[in-house]
Amino acid sequence: MASSRFESDFIFGIHEPGGEGHMLAAGKPGWIVFTEAIGHDPNNQSGKDFRPYSNQGLGVICRLNNGYHPDGTIPHSSQYANFARRCANFVAASRGCKIWIIGNEMNYAIERPQVTRAAQPAATAASPQGGLVTMLTALMDLVQALLGRKRPPAEPAAAPIPPTPDPEDPLFHGAPERFNALGRGPAGEGPQAAATPQAAPSQVGEVITPQLYAQCYRLCRQAIRQVPGHEDDQVLVGAVAPWNNQTSYPGNEIGDWVRYFQDILSLLGPDGCDGFTLHTYTHQADPSLIHSDAKMNPPFQNRHYEFRAYRDFMAAVPPSMRHLPVYITETDQDVPWANVNSGWVQRAYAEIHWWNSQPGNQPIRALVLYRWPKIDKWYIEGKQGVIDDFRAALQHDYRWPKVVTTSPQGPFKAGDVVRTTTVLNLRRTPGYLNQPADDVIAEIPTGTRVTILDGQSRQADGLTWWRVRAPLADGRTTDGWLAQFGPTGTTFLEPAGAEEPPTPPPPGEASFKMGDLVLTRDVVRMRRSPGYRNKPEADIVADVPLNTVLTVVAGPRRADGLIWWQLRGKVAGVQREGWMAELDPTGRRLLDKTTAPPPISGKFQVGDPVETVNYVRLRRSPGFLNKPPDDVLADIWPGTAARILAGPQAADELIWWQVETTDSQGRRVQGWMAESAPGDIPLLVSRRPSADQAFTPGDLVVVVGSAGARVRRSPGYQNKPADDVLGDFASRATVYILDGPRTADGLTWWRGGGIGSNGREVVGWVAQQAPGDGSTIPLLGRAPRLPGTEIPDKATGRYLGAPFQGQFGIGQLWGENPDFYARFTYDGVPLKGHNGIDFLTPTGTPITAVDGGQVALVGFEAGGFGHFVLLAHSWGQSIYAHLDRVAVQQGQQVARGDVLGRSGNTGASTGPHLHFAIRINPYSRTDGWGGFSDPLPYLTPEAVILPGYIQALPAPQAMVAPEGAVAAPSAEGILLPRLAPSPLAPETPGTPRP
Template structure:
């Protein structure tokens, strides 16, 4: 069993060798092979004594919260390890020691299926490694079963639509199939515990994510709403695809681009069309008609997916990254001709990989969610000036070109906590906040440095969309798009330098 009392192994009639995962990944379990030093931040060279949190003994299980990070020639993972019930430690551990000795290995505990229960001896609905969502309110328990259990057997109550990863199961108890889940509770705690896939009354409790509708339940967006492209989409002057002139196509949007809905829907050629505005990597600001689905049924437009383990943005938003309400001088994806000269791990950027908010000097900058300070850096050589990077259960948030910093690496922060003040430090063309998110899992070599557009995850009341996204003609939808002066296009980044790794 784990230090928290959750069984990881049990005796079976048929002896089978344990199986281990082929790679370490966020959300998975690992175990220590040797005594492993846990640190507040990745890296081991030139670190203060206070950077060491604890030494984790061999054969100790842990949950992977974030990573990987490559620092000082080693690969680092952020782990949550419980030394005793209720006494958890979180920090960074290297996968391999500097001398080449392996410190961590992935762990997947496989429990052979039992006869009976809803699984019917077939192994149940799921298998370890599957992603699921809660279809109703779920009591997450320390052990399988619900009868004659003490009150503290419930470790968390999960609301509907909570994402989780199955790490073990099925185990049959009280005529139900139970699965060990790894997830994040509504209070932000990383938790693991057992849930039945079906309630005693037959109500479904756990479902595969793909069972959820890929398009809005009502099939409609709203003018002024921010949506995203699910794949490459073609932009047209008018709705429809048949009998159109060659110049009806005005451009395209790449996957995961944020668009604002300006008008619609319109029905044409059996498809639903929306008039949208956004940034095209080929032509810049672009407005036109886009189909919600392709003739083949492939989804083209969608609402942004929730951050892992949260209901953001489907039910609520991240906090504002600043105190006040400000316009935007540069959107996600703008100026590919400028940003293509900068690389992350050797891969050129496709365009601007964040949002530039028009914050004047001295504005309070705030944590958008609970987390840990990963970096608090002055005079970043890659061009971000003074910046802060927070690590959250779902990913990271980054705040650049700051005036001063009020937090230290390794410190726990709460949503809304002061991080520092805005300014114009680094390679910047004027006072502003460069803000961006990384969403787990991410790849630094995806052409965006692993970042994602943060706008869909922020409350629209906290910012003002730039006027250049909206139609200039009279009669355009009356949306809050106050004219904001555009800052001259400054890169905000320094040229690539040997040995300098961008945040």
């Protein structure tokens, strides 16, 4: 390990200074990553003083770039020596930093040097460097002449057309080609990769292959380590852009970014590299994507699509390099940070902490948020919601382990005695691929002690090989080559005696005895046998949640330097038995003696009726971290009734209850739900008393039953003819109350109108509850409140504001025209119907924000929303589409009522109108609605003129349809204004809809 000066013990970090005060105030002085464009002038002696930060205990990392587009993150290969000299000069002139990164996202075409060798600034011929370059150039010309070749004239390549500049993204952080391998497949196929590597036409210049980068890195590392006082500095490999396949080369024709990364490390080897950096992100702002295991489609079907892309890089690290430092120096969402505390930051740090807590994983020392100051649109500064999320994460003591938790025990030195962990072939030469049969000298049994003859390893066929002297079965010894690790990372050689036999510790050292109850202090892995090194996947019994009580049935045993106990008990409701470590390799306690489970306080008791107030996932067992996909039983909509069966249980820092409820198909299901989401976002509340559900004509209510609600000609359901059923309202549909209540067949009935499940209006009688087992199941209820607000509340008049100035009718309601919209997809999922409200606003109508928030996105969709504005609020998002013009900018803070622009008829619009909808946290973009919800129950009633076709109004004597609307017949033959549905263009791969 390098010097600990200017390092941090914590994994927290920010890109560029500005927010370090929050880390210091929390007593968690984390990391700051600086980026310096230093050029490659070997005579430039300037540097930077980092001591104002390192003197406060903050870890300092500096990324050394040659420059930005079009100069390249590293220069043209002809200038590598000059760049190395410039790096050394910068290091020598700097104070307060010992960790340096060479370059950034070298596989991303925008980072290539965009000029030829001749166009590069060169050292003067009078300088030593210039004289050497001149001499080498002349020598190259002489060699080429002797071979009968001529060196091409050193002229600049055709001037590239630079990418379209974006003042809010000067470093092309969000350029579409950066993650060019991402896209969306057809419905149901999920994430998809581009079939072939493809750079944008503007990206000419020198391709940075792994060989070229390794060449540049070696020169820079050597030059930096020759600076007095910096002999032990960490010089890190630059991060590779995930999901970018623009750089292909022989052996990696598809441009696999992980293979690119692996090839660089293999070229450098464990003795030629001090560590490396990674980048990882989520696509969109949903915090649940942190834990997504979604994979891409061929040819990248083994690559993670979301944040866990970091695991692909970690798995690709050659076994001999799994002891090196690792830093994630950039993470964010691929959309600018919205000013909300969504829990994304907390989940990201919890994910990396979990990774670091697993025995055998290579520790990750930092997770750095991109970025703090207002350099581009991904800034955090001033966004209190994100800052609160960061501060909540800082309440945890997330440190990186200070011991090597991986199995690598090298590099060895000459004379070391090591032993084999499995049967190995002793070979005449390093390597095992395409070798002749006589290359194998002998089979070396498991546990054989062999002596290292040469302290320098060899790299062959992707493995590390050592020359050893080994005993043979006949008593003789012979020399040959053995691999230190297998192709999958399994350790083959380790220091003799490093693995202790599974024997009890000395008397008096045992913490527990048979029959004791123990309590888990973290998520702890249960195994079939003691030890964690070189174990197959099948050795894992379960990951036991925090605060689980288990009984000691055997032990202790010592293995892999840890003390293990055999424990038995219920894990997430299932009886389990296996071996668990008492402490982790850092000495942190995992198991404590206890007399009873710790008291867990929750809001409910067994038998309580509850209801969901947000989109909730029903799971097989408590907890949401690191669970398999089939742990999710159903997605339960807001307003769904449930009954508490068991609980509470604590898991992943949340309180969980076992409930019985109904899924979206109306089926009875049982599983576990969290009481609230990270960030204290409520998920379950006590079911409102019936008095609260006393409606009055004019109310807008929603269908809370997961199975929907039938609409009848008259109140009652017993002994009715088949034609009494007029239709049905789907779950979450909005119903306008016209009359009631009436009592029939023991139920309360209301007459209401709305859009039925078939997309047509229906007016009739609906039961407020359905009969159940000894009780009633709610069918109609108030709209669930927006998270963290009292909206909507009829009693206090709390609603969202109007999305426009004035009052206007509605040309298309939520859920209309399902057959038409099913032709179009949102994130690859066909739409279930119209996913918004179309207000008949004439062109030029001022469009206003319904609540305070931040402008998350301003854009234009020719085949969709036209000019649109997407706002981010504390509770979710709101969208305003088909505008004539926009009056706000991305990142701008707005208050309720602020003018966002003017209504219009842009994009795929069939007439002047405002398309308006909201997303409510947490939401799923693949729910068939694009994550949007019907905004009608949340809008101030004074702004809404409901269409007559859901009120069964008589036809007016003279009706003039607004511009763009048509006189269409209602279900009862009444002519009323309707807006023709707007078509959508097919989705563009890699460019998600707003």
